[in-house]
Amino acid sequence: MIKVLFFGRLRELLDCSQLEITDFEQGTIAQLRLELANKGTKWAEFIAGNNALAAINQEMVEETSMINSGDEVAFFPPVTGG
Amino acid sequence: MIKVLFFGRLRELLDCSQLEITDFEQGTIAQLRLELANKGTKWAEFIAGNNALAAINQEMVEETSMINSGDEVAFFPPVTGG
């Protein structure tokens, strides 16, 4: 099981702040994007794009980074704090 | 007549904070340095050197800048404020 969080504009576009994937064993961020893209048009459009950054366990990661069961994954737009 | 001021370490080395040259009509900073160097060994040593910066009427100037009668000239070491 993994937990997936969404923030900012992305959270609003997907109308989802958090979901759980119970049958996720292991895979890359890129693979998780593909899986989420199957959830519908908006998901395909916004999760696949380069504008959704990814973090695993609160650390920014690359497309090839591995997600393991139990991890907290997050997708969000480029940050705009400061 | 011109007024010549000295500051910081230079003032202490020359043991002089201010002097007046009554017969000075016109000349460059370089010429004034030569004239002051005649005042003695310390003057020759410290005024001629590159380590005495020059200002005319409170503006930093070059060796070739002209001094006119009535001007306030200053010599001082590299500044160390801030």
Add this chain to the structure above:
Amino acid sequence: MISVQEADFNLNTQYQMLRAKDNTDGAIVTFIGLVRDFNQGHDVTGLFLEHYPAMTAKSLEKISDRAKERFKVNQLDIIHRVGQLALGDQIVYVGVSSPHREEAFACAQFVMDYLKKEAPFWKKETRKKQQQDVWIETNQKDKEALKKWQ
């Protein structure tokens, strides 16, 4: 010191903390980011700062560690606010003390450049008519600011 908080902060209190009697401190640089009017004429009332709570402090600590490794500084403090802020409100504080001004300036800039690129905060501009709230876009300058540190 790193803090992510809803409450406002006070520059004077922060400055007293920085001036902690280290006789090698020759320079103190502070940066304060304020809520400014991004889109004039749109009845902007302020900003809402969303963040990723589990990640924000962690992310700022990572940036702070990297900055302290790179620059010779005595103290480095970061405060970032979250929640609803009004026009002119303080958003972020970075304070640095160092023996030398070059290091103090560079450290504060480094922290702000990385914060703008990596720290999980998102600004939404709030307007008088609620339905017109607009997420602020990243600007190109912020994307390119990191180049000078690479």
Add this chain to the structure above:
Amino acid sequence: MISVQEADFNLNTQYQMLRAKDNTDGAIVTFIGLVRDFNQGHDVTGLFLEHYPAMTAKSLEKISDRAKERFKVNQLDIIHRVGQLALGDQIVYVGVSSPHREEAFACAQFVMDYLKKEAPFWKKETRKKQQQDVWIETNQKDKEALKKWQ
């Protein structure tokens, strides 16, 4: 605002002056220079700041004008103290407000770099035994700092 004064200054007062309700202000940078221990182990008690009274404010104004021409800033304030100062005392303040942080940082650095090169102040380190007072030498870094603006 430019001031050359014996009296101490207060960062909080200065900051309130900078936050003058200009809604285009997104960034405030302040720099404070403190009396630090240059020569450890010499019983340093502080600094005496000599200056060229007729020239100092004029020189700072020239630097300020050049900075305002070059950088997009809303406010730029400079205070420099003179006279006898103790270890840890405040010497100089530069405060800048601007729409953008890059301009605010650059402007404050520009002012400090030129101040260290052109403004007629001289520091004498005062020690417990009066006869050992020592004029501070210019350092090479300060001489080279201007290169980045040319």
